Amino acid sequence: MSSSDRFxxxxxxxxxxxxDWNLATGEVYVDPLVKGRxxxxxxxxxxxxxxxxxxxxxxxxxxxxxxxxxxxxxxTPVYExxxxxxxxxxxxxxFLARGAVTRDDQGTAISMVGTLTDITDWKRSxxxxxxxxxxxxxxxxxxxxxxxxxxxxxxLLHINAVGLRQLDLTDAAPLLNQPLAGxxxxxxxxxxxxxxxxxxLGGRGQFQYPxxxxxxxxxxxxxxxxxxxDADGAVSQLxxxxxxxxxxxxxxxxxxAQHQLLEMIASGTPLLSVLDNLVRLVESQFxxxxxxxxxxxxxxxxxxxxxxxxxxxxYVTGINGLTIGPRAGSCGTAMYRGERxxxxxxxxxxxxxxxxxxxxxxxxxxxxxxxxxxxxxxxxGSLAMYYRESRTPGAEELWLIDTAADLAxxxxxxxxxxxxxxxxxxxxxxxxxxxxxxxxSGALAHELxxxxxxxxxxxxxxxxxxxxxPIDVEQLRATLDDIIRNDKRAGTVIDSLRSLLxxxxxxxxxxxxxxxxxxxxxxxxxxxxxxxxxRVKSTLPPTMPSxxxxxxxLQQVVLNLVLNACDAMTATxxxxxxxxxxxxxxxxxxxxxxxxHGPGIPDGQLQRVFEPFVTFREQGLGLGLAISRSILTAxxxxxxxxxxxxxxxxxxxxxxxxxxIDPIVVN
Amino acid sequence: xxxxxxxDDNDVRTALSRLLSVMGHEVSAFASAEAxxxxxxxxxxxxxxxxxxxxxxxxxxxxxxxxxxxxxxxLISGDGHRLARDESLVLEGPLVTKPFDADSLAxxxxxxxxxxxxxPERHVLF
Numbered sequence: 003m004s005s006s007d008r009f010x011x012x013x014x015x016x017x018x019x020x021x022d023w024n025l026a027t028g029e030v031y032v033d034p035l036v037k038g039r040x041x042x043x044x045x046x047x048x049x050x051x052x053x054x055x056x057x058x059x060x061x062x063x064x065x066x067x068x069x070x071x072x073x074x075x076x077x078t079p080v081y082e083x084x085x086x087x088x089x090x091x092x093x094x095x096x097f098l099a100r101g102a103v104t105r106d107d108q109g110t111a112i113s114m115v116g117t118l119t120d121i122t123d124w125k126r127s128x129x130x131x132x133x134x135x136x137x138x139x140x141x142x143x144x145x146x147x148x149x150x151x152x153x154x155x156x157x158l159l160h161i162n163a164v165g166l167r168q169l170d171l172t173d174a175a176p177l178l179n180q181p182l183a184g185x186x187x188x189x190x191x192x193x194x195x196x197x198x199x200x201x202x203l204g205g206r207g208q209f210q211y212p213x214x215x216x217x218x219x220x221x222x223x224x225x226x227x228x229x230x231x232d233a234d235g236a237v238s239q240l241x242x243x244x245x246x247x248x249x250x251x252x253x254x255x256x257x258x259a260q261h262q263l264l265e266m267i268a269s270g271t272p273l274l275s276v277l278d279n280l281v282r283l284v285e286s287q288f289x290x291x292x293x294x295x296x297x298x299x300x301x302x303x304x305x306x307x308x309x310x311x312x313x314x315x316x317y318v319t320g321i322n323g324l325t326i327g328p329r330a331g332s333c334g335t336a337m338y339r340g341e342r343x344x345x346x347x348x349x350x351x352x353x354x355x356x357x358x359x360x361x362x363x364x365x366x367x368x369x370x371x372x373x374x375x376x377x378x379x380x381x382x383g384s385l386a387m388y389y390r391e392s393r394t395p396g397a398e399e400l401w402l403i404d405t406a407a408d409l410a411x412x413x414x415x416x417x418x419x420x421x422x423x424x425x426x427x428x429x430x431x432x433x434x435x436x437x438x439x440x441x442x443s444g445a446l447a448h449e450l451x452x453x454x455x456x457x458x459x460x461x462x463x464x465x466x467x468x469x470x471x472p473i474d475v476e477q478l479r480a481t482l483d484d485i486i487r488n489d490k491r492a493g494t495v496i497d498s499l500r501s502l503l504x505x506x507x508x509x510x511x512x513x514x515x516x517x518x519x520x521x522x523x524x525x526x527x528x529x530x531x532x533x534x535x536x537r538v539k540s541t542l543p544p545t546m547p548s549x550x551x552x553x554x555x556l557q558q559v560v561l562n563l564v565l566n567a568c569d570a571m572t573a574t575x576x577x578x579x580x581x582x583x584x585x586x587x588x589x590x591x592x593x594x595x596x597x598x599h600g601p602g603i604p605d606g607q608l609q610r611v612f613e614p615f616v617t618f619r620e621q622g623l624g625l626g627l628a629i630s631r632s633i634l635t636a637x638x639x640x641x642x643x644x645x646x647x648x649x650x651x652x653x654x655x656x657x658x659x660x661x662x663i664d665p666i667v668v669n
Numbered sequence: 670x671x672x673x674x675x676x677d678d679n680d681v682r683t684a685l686s687r688l689l690s691v692m693g694h695e696v697s698a699f700a701s702a703e704a705x706x707x708x709x710x711x712x713x714x715x716x717x718x719x720x721x722x723x724x725x726x727x728x729x730x731x732x733x734x735x736x737x738x739x740x741x742x743x744l745i746s747g748d749g750h751r752l753a754r755d756e757s758l759v760l761e762g763p764l765v766t767k768p769f770d771a772d773s774l775a776x777x778x779x780x781x782x783x784x785x786x787x788x789p790e791r792h793v794l795f
Binding site for chain 1: 677678680681683684685687688691692720721722745746747766767768769770771
């Protein structure tokens with residue numbers, strides 16, 4: 003291989019060709035390889051300066067000529083120019099031309115020899131890089147995110163304009179080279195340090211931080227820290243991108259609060275308390291907004307107070323009992339029309355004629371109200387937003403009104419369902435009590451006839467005593483005292499019967515001593531127990547915590563269990579007819595146990611005994627235990643049935659211990 | 670007359686004993702059938718509550734009837750005769766229902782005593 007061949011190969015590989023320009027003749031030799039790069043065969047481009055220069059990009063021709071002249075004129079040590087050349091297919095290719103002149107003895111340039119290197123690929127990647135850089139810069143400076151570049155140890159190298167604005171700064175200088183985590187404290191500082199460490203190790207770190215703004219309301223930012231790797235793949239710097247997430251956080255906290263409200267509703271929290279919480283939640287979403295809920299009576303016209311924690315009590319009393327109508331403020335009208343009513347200025351809106359004064363008194367100017375509907379489209383009430391300035395609602399506020407009205411609907415419906423179920427349960431409990439007392443009527447008559455018999459005998463005795471001479475005053479007094487005592491005894495029996503026969507109204511729960519209650523029931527049932535030859539062994543500890551409850555309903559539960567135990571032992575030998583009644587303090591619960599010596603509950607029926615209409619007795623509706631269980635459940639308690647190892651059944655009732663009440667200090 | 674009163678109810682026992690003594694009788698009072706047996710008193714007639722803890726008034730009457738000489742009994746009851754399994758038990762002798770007049774009780778005692786002399790007749794007094 004000749005040296006010339008070797009050169010050819012070498013240059014071919016690098017896209018480099020030689021050229022030789024005879025300055026005297028204008029003849030230009032151009033390497034066929036370069037011609038090939040432009041899509042021509044060697045003989046298709048003539049070897050003269052004119053033909054060659056036609057292939058140069060017109061915009062680059064002047065530049066190349068100037069540089070060539072300068073070199074020929076001796077002003078530059080080498081000729082060097084980057085210029086585009088036209089490919090046969092119309093595309094452009096970039097070349098780097100380098101060359102040097104050869105001079106004669108007089109110093110006149112006679113020729114210039116050099117290389118042409120195809121740098122198109124390099125040029126392209128350079129352009130791409132510049133474009134990418136420009137794109138990056140545009141993104142970084144125009145994004146709504148805050149972009150930071152950090153050193154490996156978390157110091158700030160660069161922060162974009164958004165980041166500066168976020169900090170109310172115009173100049174980044176005071177921040178540069180400061181540790182990022184140092185801007186925060188406590189939990190958030192630890193989270194920031196942790197995120198930086200994650201990124202430094204090649205992972206992805208994330209933390210959230212609040213920043214106060216001029217308006218005073220903190221905005222929340224979510225920062226993601228990722229590693230920036232160098233060509234070798236080693237982490238060289240860290241990239242931090244923070245995005246404002248205030249809305250998202252608000253949405254999340256709203257959703258959490260919504261969830262909490264639903265839980266309150268489900269757990270039977272009183273309606274007014276649920277509504278109060280709902281209204282406070284709504285108010286927390288917008289500055290300066292006042293929210294209220296009104297309830298519509300079953301009569302469909304009378305307005306009742308629901309919740310208005312931000313308005314004074316005079317407002318509440320003023321609203322209570324008003325009637326709805328076609329011009330009854332925002333709420334009264336919304337409930338009347340069954341559609342949303344937006345009043346942006348109370349001072350001028352005709353709907354507020356007649357109510358304006360109240361609004362002015364409490365400084366209310368705008369009121370948007372939406373009716374709360376039942377699924378059957380019955381109006382249950384209304385939910386309203388008030389502002390202290392004239393205003394129309396935005397989309398977000400309307401969404402919030404609708405969402406809150408829906409929550410209010412659930413709360414109201416739940417409450418109504420609860421009240422209905424409660425009334426139903428009381429009704430059933432009453433029926434069951436009447437039924438139970440009917441079964442015991444003989445024993446109860448006995449209970450009453452004892453004091454009556456004593457009174458009558460004493461009265462006859464007193465008459466005999468009066469007929470004596472002299473009158474035994476002492477004995478007469480003792481006799482009359484006995485009459486009085488027995489009259490009172492009869493009264494007590496009648497009282498307890500009356501309370502058991504009374505239809506239970508919604509009485510406030512009161513503290514009940516289960517031991518005392520058990521003794522009263524045994525007293526009431528004593529006649530029945532004797533008649534049935536049932537002996538009772540009761541174990542009542544001297545002190546027991548109270549439970550909160552409806553005394554009559556709890557009496558009913560115990561009486562039902564006692565009578566059931568008697569019934570269970572009808573076929574039991576008289577010597578074995580023993581019932582055990584015991585109470586115990588069982589870690590937060592008062593436990594009441596009633597145990598008999600009957601045949602026990604048939605296999606597989608232990609759970610079924612609490613179902614309605616399931617009975618193993620010849621008489622009885624089979625409602626007693628079902629009602630007992632519903633009473634205990636309504637008291638937050640429960641009941642279990644089990645069979646004893648030595649025969650018979652045991653029923654265990656659990657009632658939560660009443661919360662301790664702080665003693666009231668009386669001055 | 671010597672009379673025994675058997676009733677587990679303190680108030681009834683006290684009042685009944687008082688009435689019978691001011692009527693001129695000699696009264697011994699007991700709270701149960703078992704106490705009566707243990708008391709070993711000689712009486713002309715016993716007034717016995719049906720509903721007693723332990724043995725019932727019917728059983729007491731039966732026991733008294735089998736004594737030598739037998740002692741007549743008047744049964745008293747707070748809720749009539751609801752509890753008797755065998756209705757004939759109720760009809761076997763005088764029975765008064767609480768609350769009762771002094772006269773009714775006196776009549777019942779008389780009948781019980783005359784029955785004891787002439788053999789049982791069936792009487793029910795309400």
